[in-house]
Amino acid sequence: MYSNKWIGSLYVTPFVIGFLLFTAFPFVASFLLSLTDARLQDQLGAANFVGLSNYSEMAADSTFRQSLGVTFAYVFITVPLKLAFALFIAVVLNFKLKGIGLFRTAFYLPSILGGSVAIAVVWRFVFAGDGLLNQALSGIGIGSVNWLGEPTTAMFSIVLLRLWQFGSAMVVFLAGLKAIPEDLYEAADLDGASRLKQFFLITLPLLTPVLFFNFIMQIVQAFQEFNGPYIITAGGPLKSSYLLPLMIYEEAFKYFNLGYSSALSWVLFIIIALFTAVAFWSQKHWVFYAQDRDDKGGH
Amino acid sequence: MTPVSLTQMGNQKQAEQKWGNVSIDSVRLTDVRKTFNGHEVIKGVSLEVKKGELVVFVGPSGCGKSTLLRLIAGLETPTSGQIDISGRDVTYAHPSKRGVAMVFQSYALYPHMTVFDNIAFALKIQGLPKDEITHKVNAAAETLQLTHLLRRRPKALSGGQRQRVAIGRAIVREPDVFLFDEPLSNLDAALRGQMRVEIARLHTKLNATSVYVTHDQVEAMTLADKIVVLNAGRIEQVGSPLDLYRKPANLFVAGFIGSPRMNTLKARVRDVSADAVKLDLPQTILSVPRQSAEVPQGASVTLGVRPENLHLATEDEDAHLNGYVILIERLGGETFAYVALKDQEGDPLIMKLDGEVSLHNHQAVGLKIDLNRAHLFSEDGQAIGVSPDFAHQTDGSVHV
Numbered sequence: 001m002y003s004n005k006w007i008g009s010l011y012v013t014p015f016v017i018g019f020l021l022f023t024a025f026p027f028v029a030s031f032l033l034s035l036t037d038a039r040l041q042d043q044l045g046a047a048n049f050v051g052l053s054n055y056s057e058m059a060a061d062s063t064f065r066q067s068l069g070v071t072f073a074y075v076f077i078t079v080p081l082k083l084a085f086a087l088f089i090a091v092v093l094n095f096k097l098k099g100i101g102l103f104r105t106a107f108y109l110p111s112i113l114g115g116s117v118a119i120a121v122v123w124r125f126v127f128a129g130d131g132l133l134n135q136a137l138s139g140i141g142i143g144s145v146n147w148l149g150e151p152t153t154a155m156f157s158i159v160l161l162r163l164w165q166f167g168s169a170m171v172v173f174l175a176g177l178k179a180i181p182e183d184l185y186e187a188a189d190l191d192g193a194s195r196l197k198q199f200f201l202i203t204l205p206l207l208t209p210v211l212f213f214n215f216i217m218q219i220v221q222a223f224q225e226f227n228g229p230y231i232i233t234a235g236g237p238l239k240s241s242y243l244l245p246l247m248i249y250e251e252a253f254k255y256f257n258l259g260y261s262s263a264l265s266w267v268l269f270i271i272i273a274l275f276t277a278v279a280f281w282s283q284k285h286w287v288f289y290a291q292d293r294d295d296k297g298g299h
Numbered sequence: 300m301t302p303v304s305l306t307q308m309g310n311q312k313q314a315e316q317k318w319g320n321v322s323i324d325s326v327r328l329t330d331v332r333k334t335f336n337g338h339e340v341i342k343g344v345s346l347e348v349k350k351g352e353l354v355v356f357v358g359p360s361g362c363g364k365s366t367l368l369r370l371i372a373g374l375e376t377p378t379s380g381q382i383d384i385s386g387r388d389v390t391y392a393h394p395s396k397r398g399v400a401m402v403f404q405s406y407a408l409y410p411h412m413t414v415f416d417n418i419a420f421a422l423k424i425q426g427l428p429k430d431e432i433t434h435k436v437n438a439a440a441e442t443l444q445l446t447h448l449l450r451r452r453p454k455a456l457s458g459g460q461r462q463r464v465a466i467g468r469a470i471v472r473e474p475d476v477f478l479f480d481e482p483l484s485n486l487d488a489a490l491r492g493q494m495r496v497e498i499a500r501l502h503t504k505l506n507a508t509s510v511y512v513t514h515d516q517v518e519a520m521t522l523a524d525k526i527v528v529l530n531a532g533r534i535e536q537v538g539s540p541l542d543l544y545r546k547p548a549n550l551f552v553a554g555f556i557g558s559p560r561m562n563t564l565k566a567r568v569r570d571v572s573a574d575a576v577k578l579d580l581p582q583t584i585l586s587v588p589r590q591s592a593e594v595p596q597g598a599s600v601t602l603g604v605r606p607e608n609l610h611l612a613t614e615d616e617d618a619h620l621n622g623y624v625i626l627i628e629r630l631g632g633e634t635f636a637y638v639a640l641k642d643q644e645g646d647p648l649i650m651k652l653d654g655e656v657s658l659h660n661h662q663a664v665g666l667k668i669d670l671n672r673a674h675l676f677s678e679d680g681q682a683i684g685v686s687p688d689f690a691h692q693t694d695g696s697v698h699v
Contacts, residue, residue, distance in 0.1 A: 181405065181407070183403050183405055183407040184407055184409060186372075186374050186394075186401075186403070186407065187401070187403060187407040187409075187468075188420075189373075189374065189393075189394045189395065190372060190373075190374075190394045190395055190399065190400065190401050190421075191395065191420050191421035191424055191468075191472075192395030192396075192421060192424045192425065193420075193424050197424065201409075201420075202409060205411040206410070206411060288410075288411040
C-alpha cells in the first residue's frame with residue numbers, strides 16, 4: 001500500500017516547483033540584482049556589487065519622482081472611485097426585480113474581458129483623436145477632445161479603464177450584501193429607519209469586512225497597473241501617466257538597466273506592503289466582524 | 300410629551316370616534332387575504348384582539364400564522380381585506396406608522412451595535428433627546444435584567460439574553476401592540492420554559508396587547524388569553540385555552556390542542572335520542588350523552604377521548620374496550636400507556652395514568668371511557684353537540 005504522505009507530496013509538487021521557479025527565485029534574484037549594476041545585454045558575471053546606490057540614485061531621479069507622484073495619484077483616484085462604483089452597482093443589483101440575474105451577468109462581463117491587452121487596444125481606439133468617443137461627441141455637436149494628448153484627459157482614460165473592471169469587486173460586495181439577514185432590515189423598517197439610514201447604519205457597517213478585503217485587493221492591483229499606460233498612453237504625454245510599473249519595465253527592457261529596474265520593483269513592493277500593513281493595522285477601528293475570533297468574552 | 304404618546308392620544312381619539320365604547324388599542328382583521336405567486340396562503344381571516352389581551356396564533360408549519368403576523372406588522376401587504384390597529388385603518392400603512400413592535404424568531408439584533416444601541420435604535424431614529432433615550436433604555440434594561448450587559452455586543456450574549464434584548468427593543472418603543480414571531484423556538488427546552496414565564500410576567504406587568512405566534516401548543520396553552528388555531532390559511536377556532544381543550548370545534552383542533560393528542564375511534568350512529576347518541580363500535584355499543592345533537596342514523600362518526608378520560612376497568616366492571624399494552628412511558632408523576640385494541644388496526648390508544656400504576660408490556664387490559672367527557676365528530680370533522688360535563692364549565696362562547 002502506498003503511503004498517503006508521499007501521494008500527498010506528489011500532488012503538491014507542481015505547485016511547489018512553479019512557486020520556487022516563478023515566484024521565490026525571481027523574488028530573491030531581483031533583490032540581489034537590485035544591489036548590482038547589472039545590464040540586460042551583459043553577462044551576469046560582469047555585474048558589480050554596488051550596495052544600495054541604486055536606491056540612493058532614485059532620490060535624485062526626477063523621472064522616478066514624477067512616476068511616483070503619478071502612481072499615487074492614480075491609486076488614490078481609482079481605488080475609492082472603483083470601490084464606490086462597485087458598491088453602488090452591487091446595491092442596485094441586490095434589488096429584488098424580475099430578470100435581475102440577467103443584469104448581474106451583463107454587469108460582470110467587463111471584468112471577464114478585464115484590462116487585458118486586447119481591451120486596452122480597444123480603449124486606445126475609443127480615445128484616439130479620430131476615435132469612437134470623438135466621433136460620438138462630434139455627432140452630438142461637441143468638438144473633439146485630444147484625449148490622449150492632454151495630461152489630465154490621458155490620465156482620465158486610463159482611470160476609466162480601471163473603473164470599467166469593477167465586476168470582481170462588485171461580485172464580492174453583492175455576496176456581502178446577500179449575507180446580511182433580511183430581518184435586520186425588517187426590524188429597521190419597524191423602527192422607522194429610512195432606506196438611506198438603513199444603508200449607513202446597518203448595511204455599510206456590516207459590509208466593512210468585505211470592504212476591507214476589496215480595499216486591499218484594489219490597492220495591490222492599482223499599484224501594479226501596466227496595460228493601460230503601456231498600450232493606451234505609453235506613459236505620456238509628458239510622463240503624465242507614467243506609472244511605476246511602466247517605468248520598471250522601460251528601465252529593464254528599453255534602457256537595459258536591470259539593477260536599477262530591480263531596485264524600483266523593490267520600492268514598489270515595499271510601498272504596497274506598507275499600505276497593506278497600515279490597512280490591516282487600522283481595521284480594528286473600522287472593520288466589524290460579526291464573529292470575532294479574539295473577542296469571545298465581549299467588552 | 301414624547302412623540303409616541305402623542306400618536307397614542309391621536310389614535311385613542313380616532314378610535315373613540317369610530318368605535319364608540321368598543322375597546323380601543325385592539326387589532327381588528329376583516330376578511331384578510333394574502334396571495335403569494337397565485338397561491339393563497341391566508342384565506343379570509345377575520346379576528347379581533349381586545350386591548351391588553353395576549354392572543355396566540357397556533358398551528359402547524361405552513362398554516363399562515365407567521366404571514367398573518369407579518370401582515371399585522373406591515374412587513375407584508377394583504378391582497379384584500381382590512382387591518383385596523385387602535386381603531387385606525389393601517390392596511391397600507393408603513394410598519395413604523397402602525398404603533399407595533401415586533402420580536403423576531405432570530406431576534407434580529409444589529410450585530411455591530413451594543414445592547415444599549417440596539418435597544419436605543421428606534422428612539423434615536425425618532426430623534427428623541429439623548430437623556431430621554433438613556434432613561435428609557437435603562438428602565439427597559441432594568442425590567443429585563445439587562446443592566447450589566449448594556450455595553451456588550453449581541454455575539455457575547457447567550458440565547459436567552461439576546462431574546463431579552465429583542466424584547467427590550469420592543470418595550471422602549473411603547474407600542475400599542477407587541478408582535479412575537481416564534482420568539483422561543485431558538486432556545487433549548489429549559490430556557491424556553493423560563494422565558495415563557497418571563498414573557499407571561501412581562502405581559503401582566505405591561506398589560507399591553509400582544510399577538511404571539513408559535514407552533515408549540517404548550518406555549519399557546521400557558522401564555523394565551525385567547526388562542527387562534529390556524530390551519531391552511533384559515534381560522535379553525537378561536538377561544539380561551541381551556542375552551543379549546545374542552546370544546547374543540549373540530550377534529551383538527553381536537554388533535555392539535557392537548558398533549559398527548561386526543562384518541563379517536565371510528566364509529567357508526569345506531570340511534571339518536573334527546574340526550575344521547577348511541578354508537579356502534581367494533582367491540583361494543585356505547586351511549587354518548589349529548590346536550591344537543593343533530594346527526595342522522597347510520598352516519599359514520601369519530602369518537603374522541605382525551606388520554607386522561609380513558610381508565611383501566613376494575614375486575615368487577617364491564618370494560619368498554621379490550622386490548623393489550625404495547626408500550627409504557629413512565630414520566631414519574633404520570634404514566635402514558637399505549638394500548639392496542641384487540642382485533643383492530645389503527646393507532647394505539649394513549650392513556651394518561653397515575654405515576655405509580657402497575658402495568659407491564661403485553662398485559663391484557665379493559666378500558667373504560669369517561670363518556671360524559673367524550674367528544675363526537677361528524678364525518679366532515681365538525682364537533683357534534685356538547686358533552687354535559689363541558690356545557691357549563693366555560694363562558695359558553697363556543698365557536699363552531
